[in-house]
Amino acid sequence: MLEKFQEISDNRHQYAQDWKARTGKKVFGYMCTYAPEELIYAAGVLPVRVLGSHEPQDVSERHIYAMYCPFCRDVLAQGLQGRYKYLDGMVMGHSCMHIKQAFDSWVTHVPIDYSYYMFIPQIVTHPKAKEYLTHEMTKFKENLEKGLGVKITAKALDNAIDVYNTNRRLLREIYELRKQDPPPVSGSECQDMVVAGQLMDKAEHNKMLAEALKEIKSRAPRKPGKRLMLIGGECDDTGVAEQVEKLGANIVADDLCAGSRYFWNEVVPEKDRLAAIAARYLDRPACPLKDVTSHRYRLDHILKMAQDFKVEGALLVMQKFCDPHEFDIPVISKFLKEHNIPSYFIELDVTFPEGPLRTRTEAFLEMLELETV
Amino acid sequence: MQNLYKTRPLKMWQKAKELRLKFFKDIQTAKENGKTLVLVDSGSFIELPAGLEGHACLEGHPYGATVGMDLDFARECAEEVEARGYARDLCVYTRNFWGSMFRNRYYFGGEFPRPDFCIKRSLCDTESKWLQVCCEHFNMPSFYIDFPLYPDRRTGKEDIEYLATQMSDCIEWMEKITGQKYNDDKFIHAAHNEFRTTSLWAEICTLNKAIPAPLDQKTIYTLYFPTVVSRYEDDTVHFYEELLAEVKDRVSDHIAALATERCRLWDDGIPPWYFLKLYRYLERYGAVVLGSIYTYTLHGAWEDQPDDSWGRATTPEERGMPLKTRDDALRALALWYLEKPIYPGMCLPGPKSEQLLRIIREWRIDGMMMHMNRGCEGLSLGAMEQRLALLKAGVPVTVYEGNSADKREFDENQVLDRLDAFMESLGMKKLDS
Numbered sequence: 001m002l003e004k005f006q007e008i009s010d011n012r013h014q015y016a017q018d019w020k021a022r023t024g025k026k027v028f029g030y031m032c033t034y035a036p037e038e039l040i041y042a043a044g045v046l047p048v049r050v051l052g053s054h055e056p057q058d059v060s061e062r063h064i065y066a067m068y069c070p071f072c073r074d075v076l077a078q079g080l081q082g083r084y085k086y087l088d089g090m091v092m093g094h095s096c097m098h099i100k101q102a103f104d105s106w107v108t109h110v111p112i113d114y115s116y117y118m119f120i121p122q123i124v125t126h127p128k129a130k131e132y133l134t135h136e137m138t139k140f141k142e143n144l145e146k147g148l149g150v151k152i153t154a155k156a157l158d159n160a161i162d163v164y165n166t167n168r169r170l171l172r173e174i175y176e177l178r179k180q181d182p183p184p185v186s187g188s189e190c191q192d193m194v195v196a197g198q199l200m201d202k203a204e205h206n207k208m209l210a211e212a213l214k215e216i217k218s219r220a221p222r223k224p225g226k227r228l229m230l231i232g233g234e235c236d237d238t239g240v241a242e243q244v245e246k247l248g249a250n251i252v253a254d255d256l257c258a259g260s261r262y263f264w265n266e267v268v269p270e271k272d273r274l275a276a277i278a279a280r281y282l283d284r285p286a287c288p289l290k291d292v293t294s295h296r297y298r299l300d301h302i303l304k305m306a307q308d309f310k311v312e313g314a315l316l317v318m319q320k321f322c323d324p325h326e327f328d329i330p331v332i333s334k335f336l337k338e339h340n341i342p343s344y345f346i347e348l349d350v351t352f353p354e355g356p357l358r359t360r361t362e363a364f365l366e367m368l369e370l371e372t373v
Numbered sequence: 374m375q376n377l378y379k380t381r382p383l384k385m386w387q388k389a390k391e392l393r394l395k396f397f398k399d400i401q402t403a404k405e406n407g408k409t410l411v412l413v414d415s416g417s418f419i420e421l422p423a424g425l426e427g428h429a430c431l432e433g434h435p436y437g438a439t440v441g442m443d444l445d446f447a448r449e450c451a452e453e454v455e456a457r458g459y460a461r462d463l464c465v466y467t468r469n470f471w472g473s474m475f476r477n478r479y480y481f482g483g484e485f486p487r488p489d490f491c492i493k494r495s496l497c498d499t500e501s502k503w504l505q506v507c508c509e510h511f512n513m514p515s516f517y518i519d520f521p522l523y524p525d526r527r528t529g530k531e532d533i534e535y536l537a538t539q540m541s542d543c544i545e546w547m548e549k550i551t552g553q554k555y556n557d558d559k560f561i562h563a564a565h566n567e568f569r570t571t572s573l574w575a576e577i578c579t580l581n582k583a584i585p586a587p588l589d590q591k592t593i594y595t596l597y598f599p600t601v602v603s604r605y606e607d608d609t610v611h612f613y614e615e616l617l618a619e620v621k622d623r624v625s626d627h628i629a630a631l632a633t634e635r636c637r638l639w640d641d642g643i644p645p646w647y648f649l650k651l652y653r654y655l656e657r658y659g660a661v662v663l664g665s666i667y668t669y670t671l672h673g674a675w676e677d678q679p680d681d682s683w684g685r686a687t688t689p690e691e692r693g694m695p696l697k698t699r700d701d702a703l704r705a706l707a708l709w710y711l712e713k714p715i716y717p718g719m720c721l722p723g724p725k726s727e728q729l730l731r732i733i734r735e736w737r738i739d740g741m742m743m744h745m746n747r748g749c750e751g752l753s754l755g756a757m758e759q760r761l762a763l764l765k766a767g768v769p770v771t772v773y774e775g776n777s778a779d780k781r782e783f784d785e786n787q788v789l790d791r792l793d794a795f796m797e798s799l800g801m802k803k804l805d806s
Contacts, residue, residue: 062761065745065753067462094522094720097498097754104524104721105758117721122495123519132521132535292493292501294508294515321462323750327502330458 001215002189004208005196006238012199016048017086019201026088026148031075031102033198033257034093034120034287036137038267038277041202042152042160043144047091049198050075050084051236051258054351057081063105064098069319070350071234072102079110089114089147093281094122096289096324114147116140124282124290125297133278141274157273167202168263170209175260177216178252179309184219187230187251188241194259195236222250226368229306230254231332231343232317233287233325240317240352244361253309255302256317261285288324298328299335306341313368314343315361342368375804378585378629385616389595392612396435396602397481403429404486409551412488412507414500416671418518420605420706421492421543423563424555431488432602433503437466440473440480441646441748441778449476451779464499465748465778471503474510490550491515492543496522497719497751514550516543520710524721528711536707537700544699557699563605564702568688568709570604571674573613575685578669580620582736585629587620590640590662591652592630600672635659636801639732641743641759642752643667643777645788654789658801663736666728667752670715682735686712722755726762733768740769740799742792748777771795 008015016027027046030037040047052070057077064073078084090112092103107115118140121129141152171194177184193212197205225248230241236258241251254260267280291298306314314336318325329345336343344364346357403410408427413419415434422428440447450472455461457475459468479485490513493504508515518539521532548555574597581588588596596616599609622628638655640662645651652662669675674686689705690696696705718725732738741763746753763770773791776782796802 063757065750065757067747067750067753097750100721101754101758104723104755108723108758117524119521119523121519121521122501123517126517126519126539128535128538129519132519132531135531288502289498292495292505293517294505296505323460323463323498324502326460326463327499327506331506333458 001208001211002185002192005189005192005212008196008200009192009238012048012051013083013086015199016046019046020086027086028089028091028114029084029087030091030093031072032093032095032099033262034095034281035091036093036118036140036277036281038157038160038164039137039141039144039152040091041163042156043148043150044156045089045148046201050078051195051198052234052350053078053083054237054239056350060105063109064101067321068098068101069234069322070348071319071322072098074350076102076105079106084110087112089116091115092117094118094120095287096322098322116143116147120281120290122290122292124286125293129282130275130278133282134272134275137274137278154273161267161269161273161276163202163206165266166206167197167209168266170206170213171197171263174209174213174216175253180221181227181310182221182224183250183252184221185216186222186241186245187228187254188238188245191238191241191254191256191259194262195238198258198262223248225250226365227252227310227312229309229311229314230256230259230317231302231314232256232329233319233322234258235317235319235348237348237352240346240348240357243354243357244315247358247361247365249361249365253305253311255285255298255305257287260305261287288328291328296331299332302332303335303339306336306339311341313364314341315364316343316345318345318347320347320349342371376632378627378632378634380629380632383588383592384619385612386592386595388612388615389598392599392603392608393595396598397439399429400431400486401479401481401483409490410486410488412491412504412513414493414496414504415601416496417492417494418540418543418706418710419602420560420563420567421540422547423605424544424557424560425547425551425553426556430602431486433470433500434466435598435602436473436480437469438643438646438778440469441465441780443480444647444780446480447778448781451781462747464503464750465776467499467503469778471506474507487511488513490547492518494518494520496520496716499751516546518543522716522720524717524724526712526714526717528708532711533704533707536711537703540703540706541699557702560699561696561702564706565690565696566605566607566610567706568674568690569610570600570613571672571709572685572688573610573617574600575669575673575675577613577617577620578664578673579684580624581663583624584637584737585627585631585634586637586661586663587623587628587630588664589630589652590664590668591649593664593668594644594649597668597671604672629661631656631659631661633659633804634661636661636739636796636799637737638662639729639736639738639741640665641667641741641756642746643749644744645775645780645783646778647780648775648783648785648788651788651792655792655796657803657805658796659804660796660801662742663738666715666718666725666732670713672713674709674712675714676712683731719751719754722758725755726759729759729763730766730768733763733766738768740771740795742795743770743772744777745772745774746777747775747782748779769795769799
């Protein structure tokens with residue numbers, strides 16, 4: 001069962017086009033997980049995340065400054081290369097400059113029927129943020145209704161919230177199993193599940209997750225190994241986790257946007273559905289750009305997760321030139337050290353070099369062994 | 374050199390330099406003069422602390438740029454920051470500022486000034502994270518204002534309310550942490566000055582549409598400085614009123630910034646501050662650089678004019694908005710900031726291409742040079758797309774790579790070679806060769 005998630009990830013375009021053919025509905029793309037998927041889903045549209053292809057390319061260089069991250073150049077390249085011709089729209093939830101650039105270049109150069117940029121407050125803890133984001137959600141809803149010629153009903157919103165919350169609950173349940181020592185499921189398998197979820201109809205993903213959950217519960221535990229956590233920026237290449245785990249470690253937790261940050265919290269229902277969705281996006285585990293006040297909520301969240309999952313070491317992974325994470329990683333590294341959790345920094349490019357990654361991770365694992373001695 | 378026009382030094386030049394020095398000295402002496410020192414991000418709502426009794430604003434961008442002119446000091450700052458694990462490709466102003474702060478060395482002498490509190494506005498990715506570290510370093514209280522960024526100018530009731538209520542909360546917060554009674558009259562006056570300064574600056578820049586251009590970019594870098602740091606002060610308004618009168622005189626008397634003006638260029642982004650002589654180098658071709666979106670709009674207030682041209686914005690008071698109470702001033706300020714034309718380009722870069730094409734037409738520009746600045750990713754947003762848009766419109770463009778305040782990433786000879794090739798492609802020859 002678990003292999004099916006990776007199959008969908010590998011055949012993401014086929015999946016989306018098949019879905020479109022069998023449902024007769026539209027498909028929208030988004031790049032950053034701050035796009036409010038529930039609203040898109042409630043409009044009868046399938047939201048799919050445009051993730052990295054992890055293939056070298058030469059088409060986005062003339063559109064994006066070379067100092068911007070490889071991820072934003074990779075996703076734009078796929079649009080320019082025509083790999084997403086089936087998309088009917090693109091939606092952007094205000095996040096980092098690099099993704100904004102990729103989005104802007106996409107809607108400028110790739111033929112698309114619908115696009116929408118939505119502001120998401122940066123000071124997510126601000127007392128007025130929820131009210132304002134609710135207002136933004138209302139504007140987006142109205143724009144979707146107008147652009148698609150549909151009415152997004154309360155019933156459709158309730159259904160979307162329910163489907164997405166079920167998805168989050170199932171993924172949390174699977175993640176919970178990783179607290180076992182050794183865990184019954186690998187980090188790369190878990191990330192395959194999350195990544196597939198970003199590409200699939202959540203109702204279908206939920207069915208697969210329910211089956212996967214049963215399978216994992218009946219499995220024998222993995223071999224014992226150092227319990228690691230992946231922390232950092234956009235890292236949808238599950239090959240990184242796979243390589244690390246081949247060396248005998250178990251990745252038991254993560255703080256990634258192609259990982260737990262995507263699904264960790266649910267929409268808490270309230271009478272005003274849009275306000276409820278707004279609250280969910282403000283309260284979700286933050287990316288560095290939404291964690292800018294003097295109290296760093298990311299640190300609290302990371303530490304709690306590391307403690308709950310009995311993490312022994314952390315790999316800090318980051319897309320090259322990703323400024324928001326470049327700002328946070330030295331702070332996280334120091335913070336983890338203060339809490340006796342060693343960490344190791346790994347910079348990612350469009351592709352990751354397996355050999356150096358293996359050598360460096362081996363050295364880190366050996367260091368962890370020595371610390372145990 | 375074959376002069377085509379008369380030229381003469383700008384009378385207001387010395388005054389501009391004095392205002393700049395006063396800004397840095399005010400920060401240095403704030404504590405001994407019993408002033409509250411407020412750390413703000415560049416372009417933040419510096420009018421808000423104006424209601425306090427005696428204050429100075431420590432702004433990071435002007436400081437980071439100034440440090441960048443001293444190669445040794447800047448290198449030491451960069452190395453200090455890099456040694457603490459921060460990446461070399463982070464915003465160079467951040468690194469220069471942090472380096473000074475961590476080393477406790479103020480560039481103008483003495484220890485690095487310790488701010489009393491911080492007012493921070495979310496705008497570019499860097500600024501929020503930059504000041505976060507400063508607040509932690511000084512363990513000082515901070516207030517955060519969330520600024521809604523849109524690709525279009527959005528000034529709906531909810532947007533104004535969102536910003537105005539946050540600023541109102543900020544005032545109450547300042548009263549609480551300073552124990553001072555906030556002076557609304559001073560704040561209202563500061564808001565009035567903000568409107569005056571920024572619209573005056575746009576009016577002055579509009580005069581550069583004239584041939585010959587009365588001002589050049591290298592001079593403008595000094596002239597625009599007070600719009601960044603002290604636009605709410607009486608001295609600043611008076612400075613721009615006098616400058617406007619002088620530039621008007623220069624236009625009517627055909628006084629050129631460059632007597633040999635034969636070619637008009639437009640600039641983009643922040644320059645390499647340690648190598649401003651590149652503008653003088655271009656003058657050898659008879660090329661005058663007229664300005665950039667950065668210098669014209671960072672704190673210039675612009676709007677469409679009745680004749681469809683681009684010119685200074687009508688101030689809230691001129692539009693009939695009341696400015697009698699704190700609430701009046703808050704709402705007028707919120708609207709004013711939301712309308713500033715630089716922000717849409719910092720959200721999604723598309724609109725900036727249109728702005729540039731309009732400038733090229735109205736300021737009668739022959740070509741554009743773009744600094745691909747490794748030191749500021751915020752203002753590099755959209756640069757490559759803008760280059761494509763200009764080329765598509767038939768505007769010659771050259772690009773050079775560097776870093777606005779880290780000379781380790783600047784190749785002087787390569788840049789000059791590139792500029793030579795560009796000028797030759799425009800059919801220009803050095804007038805002194």
